[in-house]
Amino acid sequence: MNIRVLFFIVSLLILFPMNAQNIQPETFFFKDDGVIPNNKELPLLLYRNAFKETGNPAAEWLEKTFRKNNWHNGWRWGVYPFHHYHSNTAEVLGVFSGTAKLLLGGEKGKVFDVKPGDVIIIPPGVGHKCLSHSDDFTVVGAYPDGNSPDLFRGEKSDRPKVDENIAKVPVPKTDPLLGTEGGLVKIWK
Numbered sequence: 727m728n729i730r731v732l733f734f735i736v737s738l739l740i741l742f743p744m745n746a747q748n749i750q751p752e753t754f755f756f757k758d759d760g761v762i763p764n765n766k767e768l769p770l771l772l773y774r775n776a777f778k779e780t781g782n783p784a785a786e787w788l789e790k791t792f793r794k795n796n797w798h799n800g801w802r803w804g805v806y807p808f809h810h811y812h813s814n815t816a817e818v819l820g821v822f823s824g825t826a827k828l829l830l831g832g833e834k835g836k837v838f839d840v841k842p843g844d845v846i847i848i849p850p851g852v853g854h855k856c857l858s859h860s861d862d863f864t865v866v867g868a869y870p871d872g873n874s875p876d877l878f879r880g881e882k883s884d885r886p887k888v889d890e891n892i893a894k895v896p897v898p899k900t901d902p903l904l905g906t907e908g909g910l911v912k913i914w915k
Contacts, residue, residue, distance in 0.1 A: 749773055751847070751909055756831030761880040762811055762853035763889055764831055768897070768914050771847040772838065776820075776903055780842040784822035788845075788866040792818060797902040798872030804863055805856040809833065809880055812850055813891035815873035816910075818902040819846045824863030829855045832880070845903050847910055851892040853880065870898035 753769035756762075777784060789800050797818055805819065809832060821844045828838050830846075832853035840846070848854055856863075869875055876891075878884045901909030 749776055749904070749908075751913070753913060754830070754836060756835050756852060759832045759834045762809060762832030762835075763813075763851040763885070763892060764811075764835075764853065765849040765851045765892060768816075768849035768910075770830060770849060770852050771910055771913065773845040773847075773903060773909075775843045776845045777843050779822075781823055784820075784842060785864070785866050788820035788822060789868075792820070792866065792868040792902045795900040795902050795905045796872075797868040797870050797898075797900070799874060800866055800868040802864055802866055804859060805854060805865065807856050809853045809855045810877055811853045811880070811888075812848075812875040813878055813884075813888040814850065814876050814895060815869045816850055816895070816898060817848045817875060818868050819848065819865040820867075820902075821845070821863075821865050824860035826859035826863045827857040829853075829857050847902065849914075850895040851888065868902060870900070870902075 751771035751773045753771060755769045756764040758764050785802055792800060805828060821840050821842050823842060825841045828840055829835055830838055878888055897914045900906055901911050903909060
């Protein structure tokens, strides 16, 4: 085996952990706070250290993995600095560069420190907001079946229509990271 092939294999093992199917996400429920509806049925999922690479190689891997698992309509950017949620779809955020403090679940939610390697699956209705971030903080975002997300900020006029929308969103058939083998497929029944 030549050295280039060996280097390539070692690089793949670092970027794509062999135990990816064994990764278990942390789960978090957030209550409706009267402003942000959150999701009473589905927990937010947080995979810590799901991959080891950073920067552009990690972003490309996330995009490819999400697409392979039928999470499309992807983008690279940060997270809005205001509370918002999507009533018509789930969303995945894969951190590939920098660090941030995210407030998930609305004003009464929980602050999370995120870094490269973290993947967050946000159910429909769950609020998310960036509180602070490093200059290089960037995520890959995507949606199941390539859905186009709506965007709500928690206005009184949103309700009850968004509650009806959230209740109608089907559970995705695949986890953006693990496909059909685990994660939300087993947790979001």
